[in-house]
Amino acid sequence: MRKLKSYFFISLDGVVEAPDKWHFPYFDDEMGAAVSAGFANVDAILMGRVLYDEWAAYWPEHADEPFGDVMNSMKKYVVSDSLQTADWQNSEIVSGDVAEQLRAIKAQDGGDITMSGSATTVRWLLRAGLLDELNLLVHPILVGDGLARLFPPDEPSIPLELLSSQTFKSGVLNVSYASAAKD
Amino acid sequence: MAARIVVTEFVSLDGVMEAPGGESFKYPGWTFEFDRGDDGNQFKLDETMQADALLIGRRTYESFAGAWPQREGPFADKLNAMPKFVVSTTLADPKWNNTTVLSSGDARAEVRKLKEEFDGELQVPGSHRLVQELIESDLVDQINLMVFPVILGTGKKVFEEKPERRNLRLQQSKVVGDGVLVLIYDRAR
Numbered sequence: 001m002r003k004l005k006s007y008f009f010i011s012l013d014g015v016v017e018a019p020d021k022w023h024f025p026y027f028d029d030e031m032g033a034a035v036s037a038g039f040a041n042v043d044a045i046l047m048g049r050v051l052y053d054e055w056a057a058y059w060p061e062h063a064d065e066p067f068g069d070v071m072n073s074m075k076k077y078v079v080s081d082s083l084q085t086a087d088w089q090n091s092e093i094v095s096g097d098v099a100e101q102l103r104a105i106k107a108q109d110g111g112d113i114t115m116s117g118s119a120t121t122v123r124w125l126l127r128a129g130l131l132d133e134l135n136l137l138v139h140p141i142l143v144g145d146g147l148a149r150l151f152p153p154d155e156p157s158i159p160l161e162l163l164s165s166q167t168f169k170s171g172v173l174n175v176s177y178a179s180a181a182k183d
Numbered sequence: 184m185a186a187r188i189v190v191t192e193f194v195s196l197d198g199v200m201e202a203p204g205g206e207s208f209k210y211p212g213w214t215f216e217f218d219r220g221d222d223g224n225q226f227k228l229d230e231t232m233q234a235d236a237l238l239i240g241r242r243t244y245e246s247f248a249g250a251w252p253q254r255e256g257p258f259a260d261k262l263n264a265m266p267k268f269v270v271s272t273t274l275a276d277p278k279w280n281n282t283t284v285l286s287s288g289d290a291r292a293e294v295r296k297l298k299e300e301f302d303g304e305l306q307v308p309g310s311h312r313l314v315q316e317l318i319e320s321d322l323v324d325q326i327n328l329m330v331f332p333v334i335l336g337t338g339k340k341v342f343e344e345k346p347e348r349r350n351l352r353l354q355q356s357k358v359v360g361d362g363v364l365v366l367i368y369d370r371a372r
Binding site: 012013022123140142144150151153154155157158160165167173175177 | 197340371
């Protein structure tokens with residue numbers, strides 16, 4: 001069974017938007033190792049429409065950058081009901097009964113499937129019991145600033161299970177949760 | 184001489200702090216569904232013993248004042264004995280032992296003065312509105328969080344959106360009970 005794993009840089013007040021504005025002072029060897037570990041055994045990326053549009057416009061033109069090759073060649077699953085075609089190399093649209101299709105994809109042979117960002121999709125996956133790991137690198141800062149948060153108000157409740165917790169020297173907390181809502 | 188202001192909250196992973204022990208809310212008493220373990224209980228007891236006074240908002244005060252005076256034991260005895268400073272313009276006749284009402288209407292000025300004059304640790308449990316004021320005016324020295332493994336999805340959050348950044352320092356972190364995180368942050372000035 002392939003695991004579906006989501007990763008976020010997040011501030012203590014829950015901000016996930018624009019990490020370029022607050023994350024860098026906390027990047028160190030421990031965080032680098034955690035980010036690399038997140039890609040171990042991964043051979044596909046799942047994303048929502050917004051991130052797909054952003055990346056599909058960027059990476060084909062920037063193949064020579066670090067991660068450029070990987071991003072372009074790796075399998076991409078795009079969850080979207082509105083996207084008609086996905087021309088970025090090795091992309092596949094997942095639409096219709098997304099839960100059913102993702103169950104099938106997870107049951108295929110292969111490596112794990114990672115996610116970066118796509119907060120709306122992640123919350124839906126958690127509620128559907130399809131996300132195996134929600135990995136949060138919690139930065140010791142209140143960002144404020146009106147930036148988007150991982151958890152907006154007025155959504156359903158989701159029970160979780162804490163899988164692991166680790167503290168970096170920088171004060172960043174590396175926590176991993178699974179949905180306790182069973183698929 | 185200056186007091187140290189320590190905010191202490193039960194929160195869900197999405198930062199909701201509302202009504203952890205009951206009160207009127209969509210999920211009243213939601214923290215009771217989790218096992219925080221003997222180590223979690225010990226942490227809360229040690230934390231309370233460390234307080235020299237409570238600094239609280241009116242709603243949290245009324246909730247506490249309705250429960251603790253009838254109880255006994257080290258936890259209740261400590262809460263009942265120590266001074267309580269309540270920020271409120273409406274609380275007229277507080278019945279709970281050792282209560283002082285800070286009633287001028289200017290919460291920040293009142294707390295600033297108290298912080299200068301009081302010697303020891305002022306603990307702020309619950310008190311959603313007051314905590315927002317304290318964070319905005321940068322009067323918080325430490326934040327203790329007990330993070331329960333659930334996304335509540337709705338309710339008042341400990342960190343509402345703030346215009347100013349605050350850098351913190353993670354002083355302590357541990358897992359207690361069944362997947363409950365205890366996190367202690369200092370304000371990094």
